[in-house]
Amino acid sequence: MKAEIENKIKAVIIAIPEGYVASYGQVASLAGIPRGHRVVARFLREYTGKEKLPWFRILRADGYLGMAPGSAGFLTQSSHLKEEGILLRGNRVDMKKHQWQPDLDFFLFHPDL
DNA sequence: CATATGACGACAA
DNA sequence: ATTGTCGCCATAT
Secondary structure, eight states, rough: OOHHHHHHHHHHHHHHHHTTTEEEHHHHHHOOOOOOOOOOHHHHHHHHHTOOOOOGOOOOOOBSSSTTTTSHHHHHHHHHHTTTTEEEEEEEHHHHHBOOOOOOOHHHHHHTO
């Protein structure tokens, strides 16, 4: 993974406000990789646990979490989300309500993204 | 260089 | 709402 891309992805993830979530494609897009959702997925698989990133705020565009339901990671993620007021409906979250929508603050703070 | 494969995404049935 | 298909970028073989 190119360090340049890697850092942008991190920057975007860190910028996600508490109580909100973002999709893989959304993060990729903001990081400068228009259709690189898979790159974000790969990145997360490598970095979960290694750094203090709010990786749990990243989920699929359809509301499902990325990992298999019931797996350790899935449980960890869902509990984190719950603490921020994001509850799961079935095995998915309500994207309409919780998906992060980057505002002016974000772009002013990250003019390079 | 050619394929296969992912914590994905959009769209057609 | 569910399922299948095809498209995506970066890596691994």
